Amino acid sequence: MANVFTTEAVSRLAQLGPPQTAADVVALAAVGVASAAYMLNGVVWNKPDPYNYVWYQVMEPRGGAGAGAQATRNIAQKLEESGKDVVIFWGSQSGTSETLAGRLAKECHLRFGLQTLCADLCDYDPETIALIPQTKLAIFIISTYGEGDPSDNTAGLWEWLHKRPFDIKLPHLRYMAFGLGNTSYRYYNRVIDVVTESLDKAGAQRLMPVGKANDASGGTEEDFLAWKDDLYDVFMGQLGFKEQDIPYTPSIKLIEDESLTLIDLNLGEPVEHRTGPARVIKAYSPIRPLTVQSSEELYSSPNRNCLHMELDITNQAELRYGTGDHLAVYPINSDHEVQLLLKAIGREDRAETPLLVQPVEEGETVKIPSPTTLSALFRHYLEVSAPVSREIVGQLARFAPNEKAAGLLSSLGKDKNGYAAFVSKNHVTFGRLLSLVAPGAVWKDLPLSYVVETLPNLQPRYYSISSSSVVSARKIAITVGVDNTPLAADPSTEVRGVTTNYLYSLANSINGTTSKSAKLPKYAISGPGGSLEGNKVYACIRRSQFKLPTVGTTPLIMIGAGTGMAPFRGFILERARLKAIGKPVGRMILFFGCRNPDEDYLYRQELTETAASLDGLLEIVPAFSRADGVPKAYVQDRVGEKQKDVCELLQNGANVYICGRASMAREVGKVVEESMKQQNNWTDADARSWAESAKKGNKWLEDVWG
Incomplete structure (x- = not known):
C-alpha cells in the first residue's frame, strides 16, 4: 500500500x-x-540476518553411501520389504546403546540365522510400531541420561507414549527390553521403565524381564552380557530358535578406489548429520573450525591438570551462544593408537588409499562418511581408543593369526574374572589388544569390515561454557580437566581421555611448552588437510536449559565441584556486569568443592575480585576434601551447614543450580530436600513433592555427568 x-x-x-x-x-x-x-528497505537498512537460515540448521551428511533419505518411516513396512525377523531399536545419547544394539544384531544373525534390523528410534514414526506383526520380534535398548531424561533420538517415542496413551493399542507386539542407566542418578533407568510400562498397558507381550545396566561402577558391559544370555535362553526355549555357527558376514563393504582424488574424500571433517524432532535438531549449531585464542593452565599436579581455554567466534557470524550453553568439541585420536592399529592389521602402507564405504544391503545406511581413507577413519571417525568388551575379545579368536592367540582370546571371552584381571593390568584398546595377544604378528585374516563395524563412532565431548555471552559475546571459554593417571609403570597401559589430552596437546603447542609434554600422546593437531592450522578445533554449540533466570533480582544457589564450577563462572560474571551498569541483582551463594585450596581452587582470585565488586551480593562457600589441617568436607556438607540461609533464599524464590558428578548431585539433592523438610515441618512426601515441582518449574536445574 x-x-x-x-x-x-x-x-x-x-x-x-x-x-x-x-x-x-x-x-x-x-x-x-x-x-x-x-x-531500499531490507537492502541498505533493516537488513535481515544473512545467516538466519543456517543458525541451528538441520544438519545433513556431506555425501557418500547411505547419505540419502530413509525409504520409509514405517517400521513394519521396512521389516517386510527387507525380510527382517527382528528389529532392535536403540535410543542413545553417547553412543553406547547404539553400539550394543549393533553387536546384538550381528550376533543374533551369526548364532541363530535371524535376519535383524538395527534401527535408530528417530528414523521411524513411533505409531508404526503398532503395525509390527506378531511374526516379528522387537527389542528395545534405551538409555536414561540426566535426571531420568530420554536421549534425543528417543524423544519421538517418548512423546507418542505420553501424548494419548489410552489410544495406543499394541496387541500384536512381542518384545524384549534392556535399559542403560546409573544408580548415581536419582532416576535409575527411568526411561526403560516408563517405555516398557507403557507398552505393557497398550497390550504388548513382554517375553522376558527387563534387563538393566548400572554404569555407576562400570558394570554396563557385564550387565548386558548377562541379560543377553537370558535372551538367548528365551530364543532357544520359548521361541524354539536353533543355535548355529554362521561364518562372519559383513554388513558393509570397503572398496579401494585409487581413481578418487583428494577433493572427493572425507578426510576428517565432522559429518553434520542430525535426525530427530525439530526441537532437538535446532538445539545444535553448525560445526565449525574455531580458533583457540588462548589457553591458561589453572593448576598442574603430577596426575591432573586443568585448562581455561578461550575460543574466538568473531569470524563465525552464524554462531551465537547463551550463558550456560555447552560447547561440543570433536576430538582427534592419538598418533600412537592409530599407528598401532594400522600396524597390527598390516595396513600401514594402504592407510591413505581412497576407500568407498558401502552397505551390503541396498537401502541400508552407513554412519561413517564415504569416500574416505583408513587413516581418516581411525584418526577422526572411529573410537580406536575405546576399551574392548569381553564379547568382542571372544569373537576375535576366530580371526587370530596363531593358535596361541586364539586360545588366549577364547579363554578371556568366556572367563569374566580372567578378563577383569587382564584389563586391570592393560588398558585394552583394539590396537593394543591385537598387539598384546600376538606380538609382532599381522592379523591378515581379520576382515577390515569387522574392525570398522566393531569400533564405535567417535563422538564429540561436551563442555559447559564458562563465559558469559553478555560479557564476551564473541569469545567462548571452557574449563577442561585433564586426568593423566597411569594404570601401571608402563606408559602404554595408561588411560588417557581422548578429547582432554587432545586439547592439552593443543594447549602446549599454543604456549610453546611441548618439551614439557614429551611423554604425552601426539596428535595431528593441524587437522585433516591442514583445516585446523592456526590452533583450531572442530566444535559446535548446543543449547542448554541450564540458564540464568530472566529476572536479574532472582536469588541464586549454585553448587558445584571441580570443573562443575564452569557454568557458574559465567553466571557470576554476567551478574557482575548487570550490577556494573546499574541493574538490580539478587543475592547469590556459590558452594564450590575441590581437594585443596592451594592446588585446585578454580578461578580463586577472579572470584574474590568479582565478589568484592558485587558488594556482598555473592557469598562463596568452599569445601575442601584433602586440605591439610582442615576436616574433610564436601559441598553437601557445606550446604547442610548453611541450611538456614539456603532455605531462606529458596523461600524468597531462589533458583537452585547443581553442576558436577551425578553422585555429588544426588547427595546435594538429599541435603536440600531434608533442609526444606526441617525448616517447614514437612513430611518426606512434602519435601519430595516440592523438589519435583521446583524441577518441573525450572527452579531446580542440574547439569551432571556419570
Whole structure:
C-alpha cells in the first residue's frame, strides 16, 4: 500500500510541472527521500540476518553411501520389504546403546540365522510400531541420561507414549527390553521403565524381564552380557530358535578406489548429520573450525591438570551462544593408537588409499562418511581408543593369526574374572589388544569390515561454557580437566581421555611448552588437510536449559565441584556486569568443592575480585576434601551447614543450580530436600513433592555427568 501511495504522489507532482518555489523543492525532495528509503528497505537498512537460515540448521551428511533419505518411516513396512525377523531399536545419547544394539544384531544373525534390523528410534514414526506383526520380534535398548531424561533420538517415542496413551493399542507386539542407566542418578533407568510400562498397558507381550545396566561402577558391559544370555535362553526355549555357527558376514563393504582424488574424500571433517524432532535438531549449531585464542593452565599436579581455554567466534557470524550453553568439541585420536592399529592389521602402507564405504544391503545406511581413507577413519571417525568388551575379545579368536592367540582370546571371552584381571593390568584398546595377544604378528585374516563395524563412532565431548555471552559475546571459554593417571609403570597401559589430552596437546603447542609434554600422546593437531592450522578445533554449540533466570533480582544457589564450577563462572560474571551498569541483582551463594585450596581452587582470585565488586551480593562457600589441617568436607556438607540461609533464599524464590558428578548431585539433592523438610515441618512426601515441582518449574536445574 505504501508503494501505491508514493507512486501516486510522484505522479501528481509530475503533472504540476517543474517546482516553482523553495517550498516545492523541499516537498519534492522529501517525497524522493521517502521513496528511496522505502525502496531500499531490507537492502541498505533493516537488513535481515544473512545467516538466519543456517543458525541451528538441520544438519545433513556431506555425501557418500547411505547419505540419502530413509525409504520409509514405517517400521513394519521396512521389516517386510527387507525380510527382517527382528528389529532392535536403540535410543542413545553417547553412543553406547547404539553400539550394543549393533553387536546384538550381528550376533543374533551369526548364532541363530535371524535376519535383524538395527534401527535408530528417530528414523521411524513411533505409531508404526503398532503395525509390527506378531511374526516379528522387537527389542528395545534405551538409555536414561540426566535426571531420568530420554536421549534425543528417543524423544519421538517418548512423546507418542505420553501424548494419548489410552489410544495406543499394541496387541500384536512381542518384545524384549534392556535399559542403560546409573544408580548415581536419582532416576535409575527411568526411561526403560516408563517405555516398557507403557507398552505393557497398550497390550504388548513382554517375553522376558527387563534387563538393566548400572554404569555407576562400570558394570554396563557385564550387565548386558548377562541379560543377553537370558535372551538367548528365551530364543532357544520359548521361541524354539536353533543355535548355529554362521561364518562372519559383513554388513558393509570397503572398496579401494585409487581413481578418487583428494577433493572427493572425507578426510576428517565432522559429518553434520542430525535426525530427530525439530526441537532437538535446532538445539545444535553448525560445526565449525574455531580458533583457540588462548589457553591458561589453572593448576598442574603430577596426575591432573586443568585448562581455561578461550575460543574466538568473531569470524563465525552464524554462531551465537547463551550463558550456560555447552560447547561440543570433536576430538582427534592419538598418533600412537592409530599407528598401532594400522600396524597390527598390516595396513600401514594402504592407510591413505581412497576407500568407498558401502552397505551390503541396498537401502541400508552407513554412519561413517564415504569416500574416505583408513587413516581418516581411525584418526577422526572411529573410537580406536575405546576399551574392548569381553564379547568382542571372544569373537576375535576366530580371526587370530596363531593358535596361541586364539586360545588366549577364547579363554578371556568366556572367563569374566580372567578378563577383569587382564584389563586391570592393560588398558585394552583394539590396537593394543591385537598387539598384546600376538606380538609382532599381522592379523591378515581379520576382515577390515569387522574392525570398522566393531569400533564405535567417535563422538564429540561436551563442555559447559564458562563465559558469559553478555560479557564476551564473541569469545567462548571452557574449563577442561585433564586426568593423566597411569594404570601401571608402563606408559602404554595408561588411560588417557581422548578429547582432554587432545586439547592439552593443543594447549602446549599454543604456549610453546611441548618439551614439557614429551611423554604425552601426539596428535595431528593441524587437522585433516591442514583445516585446523592456526590452533583450531572442530566444535559446535548446543543449547542448554541450564540458564540464568530472566529476572536479574532472582536469588541464586549454585553448587558445584571441580570443573562443575564452569557454568557458574559465567553466571557470576554476567551478574557482575548487570550490577556494573546499574541493574538490580539478587543475592547469590556459590558452594564450590575441590581437594585443596592451594592446588585446585578454580578461578580463586577472579572470584574474590568479582565478589568484592558485587558488594556482598555473592557469598562463596568452599569445601575442601584433602586440605591439610582442615576436616574433610564436601559441598553437601557445606550446604547442610548453611541450611538456614539456603532455605531462606529458596523461600524468597531462589533458583537452585547443581553442576558436577551425578553422585555429588544426588547427595546435594538429599541435603536440600531434608533442609526444606526441617525448616517447614514437612513430611518426606512434602519435601519430595516440592523438589519435583521446583524441577518441573525450572527452579531446580542440574547439569551432571556419570
